[in-house]
Amino acid sequence: MKFQPRSTSQRIAHIFTTHKNRGSRDPYQELEGAYVSQICLAWEVLNWNYTNFWQKIAKGSDSESSSCTAWIAQQFQQFQVLLQRFIENEPYERGRRPQVFAWKRISSPKLLLVPEFRGCYTPDTEEDEGKEEMISSTEFLAILEDAIRTFMNFLKADTANPCQTLKAFFKTKPSSVDPNLLRLLKRTNKKNKTRLKDLSKRRRCLTKKKRKGEEDMEILMGLIDMKIVSRVLRMPEISQEQLRWCEEKMSKVKVWDGKIQRDSSPLFFFPVR
Structure with missing residues (x-):
């Protein structure tokens, strides 16, 4: 893209x-x-x-x-x-x-x-000369x-309040996407986040040198990927194209046998028209 x-x-x-x-x-x-x-x-x-x-x-x-x-x-x-x-x-x-x-x-x-x-930085003017430090x-x-x-x-901190959740549950406006696929992606996303959090806990236990609460950056970035996906999936109006983006984004983060494989290449998609 x-x-x-x-x-x-x-x-x-x-x-x-x-x-x-x-x-x-x-x-x-x-x-x-x-x-x-x-x-x-x-x-x-x-x-x-x-x-x-x-x-x-x-x-x-x-x-x-x-x-x-x-x-x-x-x-x-x-x-x-x-x-x-x-x-x-x-x-x-x-x-x-x-x-x-x-x-x-x-x-x-x-x-x-x-x-x-x-x-590298090259100052354009005399006023910028202090910027090259x-x-x-x-x-x-x-x-x-x-x-x-x-x-x-x-x-x-970006959470849906109970009223918003209830409103979304009773929403009667027809959706342009497959509701079964939407539910599947939400379940998959939740499982991925759980695996990443479990892996983070295990690594903190094994690596005593890490301070309490200090995340492995690779795991943290994978969690952010999943958090971004969950926020897109939470939108009340979502398109089939956006669902495919979520699916591809989740496929870039894999956890197995106590290891994480994360594809850090950008996947740009913006639902703004």
């Missing part, structure tokens, strides 16, 4: 800022579609940044290409701070997650926008891991 992150982000942002004048379409449904699109996009970009940087380190690249400018590192820290601030403030806001997110995006346009890692690969890797953990906390 052809990926154009800039144009996709612009389309999502346009919906966030113009949803009040969208004609006869349900504004909440469109907001939710834009929100889910944004979290899918953010995760694929964050995943790519981490995987790309880790591969540079694993290949023993030269120190210049496997280090990072302090300025870029600060952008990832800002990404994390904005997410953490949203998590802390959301309980005091009125409305459901997509609505609150849309309001916050107006005042904080960088919310959930993942920076791009660049190993470099930090070590170990420091930057820790920043990326903290950002991933915060993103997982952001996803965990």
Whole structure:
């Protein structure tokens, strides 16, 4: 699938800022579609940044290409701070997650926008000369891991309240997808998350050097994949194309015999039209 992150982000942002004048379409449904699109996009970009940087380190690249400018590192820290601030403030806001997110995006346009890692930096102006300071690969890797953990906390906080669950249960509007396939994918997703959590517990028991609560990054990223899929499956209006995306996304994470195999290649899909 052809990926154009800039144009996709612009389309999502346009919906966030113009949803009040969208004609006869349900504004909440469109907001939710834009929100889910944004979290899918953010995760694929964050995943790519981490995987790309880790591969540079694993290949023993030269120190210049496997280090990072302090300025870029600060952008990832800002990404994390904005997410953490949203998590802390959301309980005091009125409305459901997509609505609150849309309001916050107006005042904080960088919310959930993942920076791009660049190993080398050349200042364009004299004002930018302080930006070329470099930090070590170990420091930057820790920043990326903290950002991933915060993103997982952001996803965990996105839960459906009992009223929403009940409303979805009694929904009478005909669906365009096979309900049996939808139920199967939800069951499969739940089983995958259980396997990943069990594997994480076993590894923590075997590796005593890990601090309590410190996840194996590979498992954590697999759990985020499944969490993203479960959020897409939770949408009240979902298409057959979106179900196929969920199915393919889940197939990229396999757990067997105490091991995990995760395909980290991006799978871009955005239910925004």
